[in-house]
Amino acid sequence: MGNFWSWSKEPPPPMVLVPPLFxxxxxxxxxxxxxxxxxxxxGKLALRCLFDDYFEVAKHFSTKLLLKPTDDPHVDLTATVSGPxxxxxxxxxxxNALFRLQSDIDDPHTFADLFVSSSDPILLMRACAYYPKYGLGAFGIVPVLQKKRSSSEDYGIIGLRYGSSNISLGATLMPYSLRDEFxxxxxxxxxxxxLTVGVQFDPKFEKKEDARYRNLKNWSYAIGYGLGTGSPLSPSFNFGLELAQNSQFIASFYQHVVVQRRVKNPLEDNEVVGITNYIDFGFELQTRIDDEKTSNNIHDSTFRVAASWQANKNILVKAKAGPLGxxxxxxxxxxxxxxFTFSMSAIRDRTVGKTSYGFSVCVDNVREASYQRADPNFVMLTPNKEHLAEGIHWKTGSRTLLQSNVDSGNFDGVPKELRPLGRIL
Structure with a gap:
C-alpha cells in the first residue's frame, strides 16, 4: 500500500494565467x-495610448501592417491605409509606409527609417544615434520630397540631447534658418x-530673438508625481500638472491596475485557477487661464475621462467620455x-445626437509576446511558458503579499516585453 502511494503522481500546483498586453x-x-x-x-504617453488607441474616427476605417522578416529582425515595415x-x-x-533599420534589436534608441506617404511629406528620412556610455544622442528629420515648402521646418530639423536616469536636456534647430530661429x-x-519636473521652450510667438525668450507664451512648465516601475506587471500611478504657453492649465492623472480574478474555463487545464487582468484609468482637465476669452464656454474649459479593461489575452474593452461626446x-x-487584431468603435456625438461607427484591422509581428503564466507576485520563474503559482489562496479579502523581483526592480530574468521602457529619462 505504501508503494502504491509512493508511485502515485502528486497533483500539479495551481497556476495563474498572465496574458500579454495588447x-x-x-x-x-x-x-x-x-x-x-x-x-x-x-503620464502623457500612457494617456495618449489610453485615449487614442483603437478609437477610430467616426465613419472611418484603418488598416495597419507591422511586419519583419524572420531572417533579419533588424528591419521591419509598417504600412497603414485609412480613409472614410x-x-x-x-x-x-x-x-503610408515606414521602413525601419535598427542596429540592435534590443535597443530602439539607435535607428534609421524611411517614411513614404500619399500625402505631404511624400518622402521623409529620420535617423537617431544614442551612446548610453556617455548619455549623448543626436537625431535628424529631413523631408526629401514635399509638394510645398512653406516654412523653415520643411527643410529639415536636427537635434542634440543628453539623457541619464535622472535628467534629460536637449535642443532642436533648423539649419536653414539657424540665424533667425535658434x-x-x-x-x-x-x-x-x-517627482518629475520639466520646462520646455517652444517659440511659436514673436520673431525677434530677444522677444522670443521674453514672451511667456513660448514657455511651458510641468510637474508630475509617479509610482511604479514601468513594467505592465507592476501597478503604476501618475499625476501631472502643466502650465502650457502661459494660457492653458492641464491637470491629468493615469493609473494602471494589475488584478487577479478567479477563472473557470473548460478550455484550460484544471490547475489553472486564476487570471491576471489589466485595468487602466485616465482623466484630463484643460482650462484657460488668460483673459483673451472672457466667456466661460465649453471650449475654454473641458475635460475627458477614459478606462480600459483587458479581460484576457484576446479581449480588450475601452470607453471614453467628454462634454462633446x-x-x-x-x-x-x-x-x-x-x-491579428480587429476593433470596432461606436462614437456618440452629443452635438448632433447621432451615433456612428468605425473599425480597424492590424497585423503585427514586430511586438511578440513571450509570457503567459506566472506566480501571484508576477515573477517570471523560468524562461518557458509554464510558471508555477504556489501558495495562492483564493479567499475573500485575502491575498498573498510577498516582495517580488518586479517590485524590487530586478528585471534580469524577465522577458524584454515586461521590462521598463528604458533607463533613460
Whole structure:
C-alpha cells in the first residue's frame, strides 16, 4: 500500500494565467528619441495610448501592417491605409509606409527609417544615434520630397540631447534658418525620487530673438508625481500638472491596475485557477487661464475621462467620455504569428445626437509576446511558458503579499516585453 502511494503522481500546483498586453511596448516608444521627453513624461504617453488607441474616427476605417522578416529582425515595415467608409465623402484614402533599420534589436534608441506617404511629406528620412556610455544622442528629420515648402521646418530639423536616469536636456534647430530661429525648441526635465519636473521652450510667438525668450507664451512648465516601475506587471500611478504657453492649465492623472480574478474555463487545464487582468484609468482637465476669452464656454474649459479593461489575452474593452461626446471600443486579438487584431468603435456625438461607427484591422509581428503564466507576485520563474503559482489562496479579502523581483526592480530574468521602457529619462 505504501508503494502504491509512493508511485502515485502528486497533483500539479495551481497556476495563474498572465496574458500579454495588447500593445506593449507602445509604438511611440520606438521613436521617443526623436521627441522631447517633456511630451512623453508626466503620464502623457500612457494617456495618449489610453485615449487614442483603437478609437477610430467616426465613419472611418484603418488598416495597419507591422511586419519583419524572420531572417533579419533588424528591419521591419509598417504600412497603414485609412480613409472614410462613405464612398461619397470628399476625403481621400491615405496610404503610408515606414521602413525601419535598427542596429540592435534590443535597443530602439539607435535607428534609421524611411517614411513614404500619399500625402505631404511624400518622402521623409529620420535617423537617431544614442551612446548610453556617455548619455549623448543626436537625431535628424529631413523631408526629401514635399509638394510645398512653406516654412523653415520643411527643410529639415536636427537635434542634440543628453539623457541619464535622472535628467534629460536637449535642443532642436533648423539649419536653414539657424540665424533667425535658434533654437527651434529646447527642454530640461529632471527626476528627483518620485517627482518629475520639466520646462520646455517652444517659440511659436514673436520673431525677434530677444522677444522670443521674453514672451511667456513660448514657455511651458510641468510637474508630475509617479509610482511604479514601468513594467505592465507592476501597478503604476501618475499625476501631472502643466502650465502650457502661459494660457492653458492641464491637470491629468493615469493609473494602471494589475488584478487577479478567479477563472473557470473548460478550455484550460484544471490547475489553472486564476487570471491576471489589466485595468487602466485616465482623466484630463484643460482650462484657460488668460483673459483673451472672457466667456466661460465649453471650449475654454473641458475635460475627458477614459478606462480600459483587458479581460484576457484576446479581449480588450475601452470607453471614453467628454462634454462633446463619448466612445466605446471592443478589440479582439488572436496571437498567431503574426498576430491579428480587429476593433470596432461606436462614437456618440452629443452635438448632433447621432451615433456612428468605425473599425480597424492590424497585423503585427514586430511586438511578440513571450509570457503567459506566472506566480501571484508576477515573477517570471523560468524562461518557458509554464510558471508555477504556489501558495495562492483564493479567499475573500485575502491575498498573498510577498516582495517580488518586479517590485524590487530586478528585471534580469524577465522577458524584454515586461521590462521598463528604458533607463533613460
Amino acid at each position: 500593445d506593449f511596448p507602445p509604438l511611440a516608444a520606438r521613436t521617443r528619441m526623436l521627441e522631447s521627453p517633456y511630451n512623453l513624461l508626466f 467608409l462613405d464612398s461619397d465623402a470628399k476625403e481621400t484614402i491615405i496610404g 533654437p527651434k525648441s529646447a527642454w530640461l526635465v529632471s527626476k528627483i525620487g518620485r 463619448s466612445s466605446f471600443c471592443l478589440a479582439f486579438k488572436s496571437w498567431w504569428k503574426p498576430s
